[in-house]
Amino acid sequence: MAFFSLEHTPGPRHSSFASTLAGLRARAVTSWQRHRAERALEGLSYDTLKDIGFPSVDMADKETPAK
16 A cells, blocks of 8 residues: 655755765764864963863873772
């Protein structure tokens, strides 16, 4: 038994190739934005990083469990 819907679907349906291409584009944009944010953080001074909540290197070393 077949099911037919009379509701209008918004927008055209994309092929799997188009949706894959759109997904790759979205991932590339997200990756580029993350890269730019990391570069911006690298340019900040140590004191500014401390002010916005980044842990210092010596604190990060203390939090790792000793063997």
